[in-house]
Amino acid sequence: xxxxxxxxxxxxxxxxxxxxxxxxxxxxxxxxxxxxxxxxxxxxxxxxxxxxxxxxxxxxxxxxxxxxxxxxxxxxxxxxxxxxxxxxxxxxxxxxxxxxxxxxxxxxxxxxx
Amino acid sequence: xxxxxxxxxxxxxxxxxxxxxxxxxxxxxxxxxxxxxxxxxxxxxxxxxxxxxxxxxxxxxxxxxxxxxxxxxxxxxxxxxxxxxxxxxxxxxxxxxxxxxxxxxxxxxxxxxxx
Numbered sequence: 001x002x003x004x005x006x007x008x009x010x011x012x013x014x015x016x017x018x019x020x021x022x023x024x025x026x027x028x029x030x031x032x033x034x035x036x037x038x039x040x041x042x043x044x045x046x047x048x049x050x051x052x053x054x055x056x057x058x059x060x061x062x063x064x065x066x067x068x069x070x071x072x073x074x075x076x077x078x079x080x081x082x083x084x085x086x087x088x089x090x091x092x093x094x095x096x097x098x099x100x101x102x103x104x105x106x107x108x109x110x111x112x113x
Numbered sequence: 114x115x116x117x118x119x120x121x122x123x124x125x126x127x128x129x130x131x132x133x134x135x136x137x138x139x140x141x142x143x144x145x146x147x148x149x150x151x152x153x154x155x156x157x158x159x160x161x162x163x164x165x166x167x168x169x170x171x172x173x174x175x176x177x178x179x180x181x182x183x184x185x186x187x188x189x190x191x192x193x194x195x196x197x198x199x200x201x202x203x204x205x206x207x208x209x210x211x212x213x214x215x216x217x218x219x220x221x222x223x224x225x226x227x228x
Contacts, residue, residue, distance in 0.1 A: 035216045043201055044115070045156075045219035091155060099144075099213060101168060105155045 002027045006104035014112050021077045021107045023092030033095040034075045060104050074090040087111045119204050119220035131192040134223045136204030145187040148203040168200045
């Protein structure tokens, strides 16, 4: 069965610092998608960034970037110049061949002023 | 506004009761997914519908049922409610057929409290 593991239950950093959230997954598939979602205190689920497994280039969205290591089955999220509004739960998710999202348990990120 | 509408936003009910949660997907989306998120936990997949038909089932209790109507809105029915059913229930939708390249679009959720 496919699984997604987020090993950091909680992290906190100072505003403006860079933080990396880790995610590993297990699958036998070769073509899949990976996502990072953000859930702020409002509880809304917001897509942060996505990565297609067949693309070697790491995805980037403004201050958010990923380090995708396909062989290691690792998909970490880097947040640069962190802002108070980045405080949220961050979920890593894997989309399988049935288009179902398999979710990690989440990492609670706190940005301190 | 994500385009996915969930009603009601909050619901408080007693144990043993039955409630219905409603979801209207984003315009053009044919797939609807229901998730349950208990306090400080990840999302648990309940069920998926595509164009009115059930497509996939997750860890959905027999006390729970869902359907998708011809206008594509979906309802999640929860019956014989227990305290442990208190959670945030999310609906998400995705575009047409094929792999949702941008994941799912989520509604803002319905917060269910069973007392």
